[in-house]
Amino acid sequence: MYIGLDLGTSGLKGILIDEEQRVLAEAVAPLAVSRPHKGWSEQSPADWIAAAEAVMDQLAAHGLSDVKGIGLSGQMHGATLLDASDEVLRPCILWNDTRSHAEAAALDADPRFRAVTGNIVFPGFTAPKLVWVERHEPAIRERVAKVLLPKDYLRLWLTGEHVAEMSDAAGTSWLDVGARDWSDALLAATGLTRDAMPRLVEGSAVSGALRPAPETAVHTFCHALPGAWHQMGVILAATDALNWYARLVGQEASALTKELGGLQAPGRTLFLPYLGGERTPLNDAAIRGAFTGLEHATDRAAGTRAVLEGVTFAIRDCRDALAATGTRLESLIAVGGGSRSDYWLSAIATALDVPVLLPAAGDFGGAFGAARLALMAATGAGAEIATLPPIARTLSPDRGLTAAFDDAHARHRAAQTAIRSLS
Structure with a gap:
């Protein structure tokens, strides 16, 4: 059996399938979005974990002893900021948050971003969010040791590994889409190094094993x-x-x-x-x-x-x-x-x-x-x-x-x- 977890904005969905791709069970846990200011959209990563636990509890009623793998899908672009101990520093700034529109425009004016990433730098992408945090929350920015996308925070919880896959990474404005690797130059343009980024894998590759608990x-x-x-x-x-x-x-x-x-x-x-x-x-x-x-x-x-x-x-x-x-x-x-x-x-x-x-x-x-x-x-x-x-x-x-x-x-x-x- 195999589990798929989809971390959406309004809820986390889970599905259990067999080797023939027949659906054996489905589960959903709702999520709420916080909008403390105009244009802001945030979620607490702790809520994602609680939702994942609730979904896994529902799926467990069907028996999970034969599960061979777990796949992850989810909302893109969100900035989940962690310190050196993997503690969350602030609520995740979501894909539909537009507070960093000025920062996005400034990055987009740098021709390297479109040339390397193949995309406009949109306000919802991850890179301008980090610039916004540096300007408006410098104490938090100083403590940032890792930047994860939402579903990769679930992966960290499941495996203890900092890992992202190519399709999600392509929505950060930091990925060299031709080389399928982080761009050191674009990271440096926002004050980061690749040490702050998760390891990259292809979407169908094994990214880690469930950590012993x-x-x-x-x-x-x-x-x-x-x-x-x-x-x-x-x-x-x-x-x-x-x-x-x-x-x-x-x-x-x-x-x-x-x-x-x-x-x-x-x-x-x-x-x-x-x-x-x-x-x-x-x-x-x-x-x-x-x-x-x-x-x-x-x-x-x-x-x-x-x-x-x-x-x-x-x-x-x-x-x-x-x-x-x-x-x-x-x-x-x-x-x-x-x-x-x-x-x-x-x-x-x-x-x-x-x-x-x-x-x-x-x-x-x-x-x-x-x-x-x-x-x-x-x-x-x-x-x-x-x-x-x-x-x-x-x-x-x-x-x-x-x-x-x-x-x-x-x-x-x-x-x-x-x-x-x-x-």
Whole structure:
């Protein structure tokens, strides 16, 4: 299978095809454009990453273990400016931004640009944007170590490599189109060297490999049963996050969940449950939690729902990390104190789109398992007794709220990216 990602101005689209070029799955994540001044058009590269994660999450539902390659397409000309640590210095100036019209005209007056690039220097091209930044944002310009086009920032995220291909590079006003290489003279005319530019490849060439991501890996442990193993995603604050919020507002956790009623679509308020760092998939001891989207209408119940949803989305992140290893979940079993809340279990079922099974003695799941091991040891019984415990109820996904939870999870991932930059 093969994935194509198309980073457009209004959204990021993904497609999954097989060897016969048959479409197996499609996914879309919307993007917004910021226009803070007349003629300006900008986007945050962090939004591109969040959109790519959302699209990959959607495609992952179809299984990605057989994917052999990822291709990239996208909007041209945008100036994504990075420092020496590959940190984004400012919002990307997009292809349809016209602020650098005077700078474009000045470059176009230099006959070398048309002669080498074969094109007029338009305001939307990349080179005049760098001149504009030098004139109007000199402190940022001094820190620029790399200039990437939008889809090549996605490539950096995927591979860790600074790479561009010829068709996109031809829209920068820096490419010698005859030589299919960067023009040192044109780069110098805008105060750059080729060290600031990505390596060039042809569009059908391999540009890099997906970088290993051990920080997102799930746990692989020996099972308590002989000859068995299990995979596990771990979050560090689940019911503990609700207990923290209960102490904050001076209520019992059980009272907070009881006042919620039936499952609702997630609201604007989001909660990142990283009260003491996080394990799967972030492996980040420094990250900390946050409420975002707070407004006058945010009351105690909205805060409770945000906490439950934040933990739910952290569980979904674990599910996605498992999916990347080829593991699929068909159902969940809820145990522990959090299993007392039907609202929470319904949210988990809906966000992960799997039924959640509630054992008859859910609060004592660990103790029940330990008793089973004691039974095996005393009687010599084999693993055949390790079937599902007695199930009291099943909570099914609310398909009417699936889209709302998907959208909220995408916002959760975007907030996660933003909060990591502050940790």
